Amino acid sequence: MKAKVNGTELYYELHGKEGAPWLIFSHSLACTVRMWDPQIAAFKDRYRILAYDMRGHGQSAAPTGPYTLEMLADDVLALMKELRIQRARYVGLSIGGMIGQHLALKDPGRFERMVLADTGHTQTPETLKQWEERIRIAQAQGMKPLVAGTMERWFTPSFRETPQAKKIAELIANTPVAGYVGCGQAIMKLNTTARLKEIKLAVLAITGEADAAAAGTRYIGEHIPGAKFVNIAQAAHIANLEQAEKFNQALRDFL
Secondary structure, three states: OOOEEEEEEEEEEEEOOOOOOOOEHHHHHHHHHHHHHHHHHHHHOEEEEEEEOOOOOOOOOOOOOOOHHHHHHHHHOOOOOOOOOOOOOEEOHHHHHHOOOOOOHOOOHHHEEEEEEEEEEEHHHHHHHHHHHHHHHHHOOHHHHOOOOOOHHHOOOOOOOOOHHHHHHHHHHHHOHHHHHHHHHHHHOEEEEHOOOOOOOEEEEEEEEOOOOHHHHHHHHHHOOOOOEEEEOOOOOHHHOHHHHHHHHHHHHHH
8 A cells, every 4th residue: 555645655555454463574674574574464463553664665656865764754653643543662673773762752752662674863974974885876877786795794694695685686686776876875874873862762772793884882771761672683674584583572571
């Protein structure tokens, strides 16, 4: 299904029983709702699930950027308004977790609990240079040259050759350049460090231990008051796929 919200068209899916508590899934950069298939299958019996393709991704529109994290958070709030969702639990991974932080700061009353997975709270001079290079490659050559390096960062070596990982490689390659660049520019402006202490929601910060962003996720877990931190062994950035059962169990225990 599609909805025109916040000046753009977003694709979304609804799963589970009407009337059940709402659970929203927000995917990583260069992915789609399909990243969450293991979680949709595991949680649709007890929740009403909203999974959506972020602006610039999948079946959603890909307007020219730059985008901002505030804009991407407003997309979620506008979609919630369109679907008459008063309150929800939220699970966001990578940029989805960055969006989650902005939602928690902007409109905390709309969320009961929040999972911030494999994500960060700021950028360093080194990571900014990496983003500049990735954006330059995408604009000059398209997405395919970025697939191999992204897969190396996202999955441990033993998982990269699995059918699940190869599906993610296809999603990366098919991501609209405008969406990748727009969201990449939003990520480059991430800086919630000083405001984490203002987040009053119940938060689970969860990461794959081999993720390059693991230290940032741990920091979030340590600096949001009352937050819980979970470290998943034998997983990198897309921990919800690489160790789906461990990830799902952590969600069950928290949600």
